[in-house]
Amino acid sequence: MGLSDADLAGHGAATELVRFDARPGEAWVTTKLDFLVNWGRANSLWPMPFGTACCAIEMMASFASKYDLARFGMERMAFSPRQSDVLICAGRVPYKLAPIIRRIWQQMTQPKWSISMGACASTGGMFDNYAVVQGIDTIIPVDVYVPGCPPRPEGLIYGIMMLQKKIMNERNAQQGIRDEMSPDPTSKLYIPASRIDELSEPFGNSVHQTRSAP
């Protein structure tokens, strides 16, 4: 979104352009900030690995030296949801794990994205039976689906590059892209945020260690 000379002339002094309350004619500054923020976010995605099956082996291979996801700024595996940006669900999710993956997703802070890796996480795959969730997108929102059974590391890397492209095209001025639709407070599924915070304490991530230290 560029600005013409006519737009600039309408504002008089050039200093007035550098303001952070976005007005209709001032998109130039906002776009550049978007680029900077998105560039930073896209290149330091900290993954929350949710590996439940053989896809997790390929995910580990992707993190190891040959494929080396550290090239994408992902060298830090965040095993605590609070410190992670992208949930990589690698493997089938049984119904017994459904409330757990949903709670992990709720514990992750915005901005956050998720990758559904492999056929089972995306659709249930060959496990069309009583025990397996038929696609994690029935529980959490998914940004990128990586096909394969299991996908090779190249497949996961391609999915991550697609996610990076998606992040680079996000506009932070756009209200609502970070909105999460929470369940109706009167429903059985509703867990208040205070309760989620309370439950996350036993997992001892760095935030809570700081808080509970004497």
Add this chain to the structure above:
Amino acid sequence: MSPSFTIVHPGTGSNATPVTPKNVPVSGGPVSPTAEAVGAQFPGVISRTVVSRGETTIIVDGARVHDVILWLHDDAQQSYDYLSDVTAVEHRDLSLPLEVVWHLRSLRYRRFIRVKVLIAKGAPLEVPSVMDIYKGADWLERECYDMFGVKFAGHPDLRRILMWEQYKEGFPLRKDFPLRGRFSRSEQLKNALAANPEARYSMEELSIADAFEELPLDMRRRLSEGEKVGE
């Protein structure tokens, strides 16, 4: 009091050298001496003895299976000290009875025996628990209950182990259970998400104060001196 531990090298111990049996017939063959011993100790308890691929199966009376297994465990000549598995078999022909199976192994005599109880069609699915004999039967019996609905009388904590405790659809390994479950996918997901993962594993349950007596000595000493542990 068990004797002290000694390493037995193959061919040097008092027991015969273990060898892999060869040319084992599919059915028939030598019956395990345990089967005869059980027959002599409990007359009339064995309704049938089957030998298949060298393994002996005794089919016993359900009311006395606990006595049989207790005797097999305690008798010095049998010494079946290891319970490999507790499971059940339901046949596709629904007129056939459901079988509950115990796999017993004697480490001392290197013997194996399979004990089966037949539960006739329509009879209550209940057999005695052997958890007072083998502590390891705990989860095996819970799994058998979870998958087949067989109740083990005398088990102190018989609840589901693989499926979550609020699971309402029945027992998945029974032949009349549909592969995709009884409820719709959305209903299944709704039920699963409503389950509380912490229901049984609360921090109160895992409190280190309750487990104090179970802790190693050095940890008990450090805790009694006032050292704080991670919350």
